Amino acid sequence: MHSKIKELSDKYLPDAIKIRRYLHQHPDLSFKEFETTKFIKRELDKLGIPYESPLETGCVGILEGGQKSDRVIALRADIDALPIQEEGEAKSEFFSKNKGVAHCCGHDAHTANLLAAAKILKDLQDDIEGTVLLVFQPGEEKLPGGGKLLTETGFLQEKGVDAIFGIHTSPMHKAGTMATKVGPLMASTSEFEVEIIGKGGHAARAHETVDPVVLAAQYI
Structure with missing residues (x-):
């Protein structure tokens, strides 16, 4: 099977390079990944892989294996881009x-x-035990x-997903290799708000005031 997967890869x-x-x-x-979602759905249609749309954008392809099993594995890829103006010379033809x-x-990428994986899995469908969900996730950024x-819709729970696998590109590792470890692996961001309350006063008696600018600077 390993050699077959390598051959299909x-x-x-x-195709994967062209799509990327x-x-x-x-x-x-x-x-707002409306056009990206349309593109993904067209690719899944070509493969004869049905899909559902739990959210307004993105979709989840559903590939049922030829071997009966209750196991459900999900493969996930994020599909959104960033509000950045691309610049430079390298590979500018693909800007x-x-x-x-x-x-x-x-x-x-x-x-x-994930679309390449969908093609490989479609070719191996008869040998797959259980179901593979192809999760094209919007709004990661x-x-x-x-x-x-997506989790809050209950869709994944209804499908009985046993595990979800995702990957992220990294220029720090050699092409063609994958890196993983037990426990947390990559950092993420979150947002929170802090309210700093000052106390006004006269500049000549600054010692009686509470300057929120100074407090904010100390906090940072």
Whole structure:
């Protein structure tokens, strides 16, 4: 099976590269991935893989294996881009065509990878035990996050997902390799608000005031 997967990976690599470059040229912002979603659905239609749309953008392909089993595994890729103007000379022929929006976090590659995986799994469908969900997640870059919203719909729970696997590109590792570890692996961000309350007064008697600017600077 390993050699077969490797053979299929080599077969679909040119398609994955082509798709990645197309997506890089046509990025969509978080929760506005309408064109990206249409593209993904067209690709799934070509493969004969049905899908559902629990959220307004993104979708979940459903590949039922030929071997009966209650096991359900999900493969996940984020599909949104960032509000950044792409600049530079390298690979400029693949630059974003959408002004002020660019794939600068690798989600174009993640989506292309998952579509390539869909093709491989479709070819191996008869040998698969259980069901594979292909989760194309919107809004990874913007809180509360598409992953959280998808979970809150109850869709994954209804499907009985046993495990979810996702990957992230990294320039720090050799091409063709994967890195993992037990426990937390990559950092993420969150948002919170802090209210700093000052006390006004006369500049000549600053010692009687509470300067929120100084407090904010100390806090930072």
